[in-house]
Amino acid sequence: MERIRLREPQITPIEGGFLVSDPYGVFAKPLALTEGGLFLLSLLEGRTLEEVQEEVFKAHGVLVSKKELEELLKALEEAGLLLTAEVERRLKEEEDKLKKERPMRLSGLSYPAGQEEAKAFLEAFRASFPGEAGPRPEVLLLPHLEPSRVPEVYGAALAALESLPPPERLYLVGVAHRPLGEKAAALPVPFHTPFGPALPDLPALQALDTLLPYELFNTPLAFREEHSLELPLFFLKGVFPQAKVLPLLVGRGGLELGEALRVVLRDYPGLLVLAVDLSHVGPRFGDPPLSRPLAEEARRRDLGFLEKLAQGEVEAALAHLGANPTRVDAVEVVRSLAPLLAGRKGQVLAYRLDLEAPTLSAVGAGTLVL
Secondary structure, X not given: OOOOOEXXXXXXXXXXXXXXXXXXXXXXXXXXXXXXXXXXXXXXXXXXXXXXXXXXXXXXXXXXXXXXXXXXXXXXXXXXXXXXXXXXXXXXXXXXXXXXXXXXXXXXXXXXXXXXXXXHHHHHHHHOOOOOOOOOOXXXXXXXXXXXXXXXXXXXXXXXXXXXOOOOEEEEEEEOOOXXXXXXXXXXXXXXOOOOOEOEOHHHHHHHHHHOOOOOOOOHHHHOOOHHHHHHHHHHHHHOOOOEEEEEEEOOOOHXXXXXXXXXXXXXXXXXXXXXXXXXXXXXXXXXXXXXXXXXXXXXXXXXXXXXXXXXXXXXXXXXXXXXXXXXXXXXXXXXXXXXXXXXXXXXXXXEEEEEHHXXXXXXXXXXXX
């Protein structure tokens, strides 16, 4: 009897149940499940249909029909979550494409696709920030939030970048919103932008891979729709068209990446960029609607975190967040890069807690130079 093999789904609570979907977006059709359907899903991996029927009967005294289970498996296959030969073929095809190049996913949505329009877009964002550039950065923290929501925060990053001589390479470290096979991952291919492809620095990436205790090029599909790299890279490539890029994603904190980068930066110097957002509060994230007390708490957490980082106090910055009740998504990136950030002094250039009016939720974004 054939045993069932599943992929790990992305599970999103919705009214009346859950949406389960392909975490990498290769299969666009999600599957809606009730709580009972999610329970059935939890029983499938590694079992036969007959064994699933037995487990349900033991747990609830109910006999689920084989037809019902077969219909569930068919729906899971359409969602790309049942590992059949066809699903594996599609996944390999997408992975093979990503091993050659990473196309633009958000052009025409979050930024213009054409080069001239993109230049005007950058100029308008720079004009939205009236402040000074601040100290010349060796490390830059900037958002990956939708640009139109926090234009002045991206404008502050552009002001900081224009004070720099063009770096040879950019170490762009983003937050992984999709599962990674290891703590961090890289994709050593050109990333397309309206300003031309951002080329990878292969020698520097190979040096980094050699120093890490895990395979760095471990999850190409995680980069397929990752906005935490694409959106900041649009701005970086617009300012530094000749710079090569090390596109990195962090899933779980660990000092190995920071220690390895500290060594690689000696032989391959460049600008270190942290593409991170800050607090996530409101109903979208499991809270009540945004209120003044909730907004004040998010701002207090965010600004305290940024200000302690600006003093070079990485451990104090992380401790300030405590159990991270406002879901600052910078935590794992900062924890991973602590060996490179500790002791560096700098300045917070911009901060905003942006309201998403339709959901009464908000996300914090800031720009920090070190």
